[in-house]
Amino acid sequence: MKKIALTLSLVLGALLTMNAQEISKNAIGLRLGGGDGFGAEVSYQRALGNNNNRLELDLGWRNDKHxxxxxxAGLxxxxxxxxxxxxxxxxxxxxIGSVDDNRVYRDDFHHDDGAFLFVAGNIGIEYNFDIPLLVSLDxxxxxxxSDYDVIDDFAPDIAIGVRYQF
Structure with a gap:
C-alpha cells in the first residue's frame, strides 16, 4: 500500500510541476471537420488565470444529406x-444547438426539427508557430x-483548427 501511495504522489507531483508553455491570451480562427456531417466552426480561445488553462467557444454549422x-459549444x-x-x-x-431535418416523408409528422443540448469532452494536439499562428488537431x-432521434446519441467529432493568436 505504501508503494502505491508513493507512486501516486510522485505521478501527481510530476503532473502538477510540468512546465507549460505560455499560451496566447486570445486566438480566433476556424475549426473544420465533423462527425455528424462536415462543417465549419468559428473558434475563439481565451487564456484564463494562469497560462495553462483556457476557455474555447465555437459557433458552427454542420450538414449531411439528411x-x-x-x-x-463552450469548453x-x-x-x-x-x-x-x-x-x-x-x-x-x-x-446548445438546433437541427433541421431535410428528409422527405410521406406525411409531415415525423420531422426531427428543434433544439438540443449536448455535453462534450475534448483532447488534442497543437503547434504554436513563431508567427501568430496556431494549428491543431482534436x-x-x-x-x-433532445426529444429527436437525430441528436439523441454519441457523435465523435474530429477536426483541424487554424487560429490567429493575439
Missing part, C-alpha cells in the same frame, strides 16, 4: 507543453440530449 444543424481546457511549440490539451464542456466526443 440534416442541417448549428451549434454553440474549458487544460494545456500542457510537449516540447518547443507542441502542446497537448484536454477539456470538457457543453453546448477529437471531441459529444453526447446529445
Amino acid at each position: 440534416f442541417d444543424a448549428f451549434k454553440l 474549458y481546457q487544460w494545456v500542457w507543453n510537449i516540447e518547443g511549440g507542441f502542446n497537448w490539451y484536454a477539456g470538457a464542456g457543453a453546448g 477529437f471531441r466526443p459529444e453526447i446529445g440530449f
Whole structure:
C-alpha cells in the first residue's frame, strides 16, 4: 500500500510541476471537420488565470444529406507543453444547438426539427508557430440530449483548427 501511495504522489507531483508553455491570451480562427456531417466552426480561445488553462467557444454549422444543424459549444481546457511549440490539451464542456431535418416523408409528422443540448469532452494536439499562428488537431466526443432521434446519441467529432493568436 505504501508503494502505491508513493507512486501516486510522485505521478501527481510530476503532473502538477510540468512546465507549460505560455499560451496566447486570445486566438480566433476556424475549426473544420465533423462527425455528424462536415462543417465549419468559428473558434475563439481565451487564456484564463494562469497560462495553462483556457476557455474555447465555437459557433458552427454542420450538414449531411439528411440534416442541417448549428451549434454553440463552450469548453474549458487544460494545456500542457510537449516540447518547443507542441502542446497537448484536454477539456470538457457543453453546448446548445438546433437541427433541421431535410428528409422527405410521406406525411409531415415525423420531422426531427428543434433544439438540443449536448455535453462534450475534448483532447488534442497543437503547434504554436513563431508567427501568430496556431494549428491543431482534436477529437471531441459529444453526447446529445433532445426529444429527436437525430441528436439523441454519441457523435465523435474530429477536426483541424487554424487560429490567429493575439
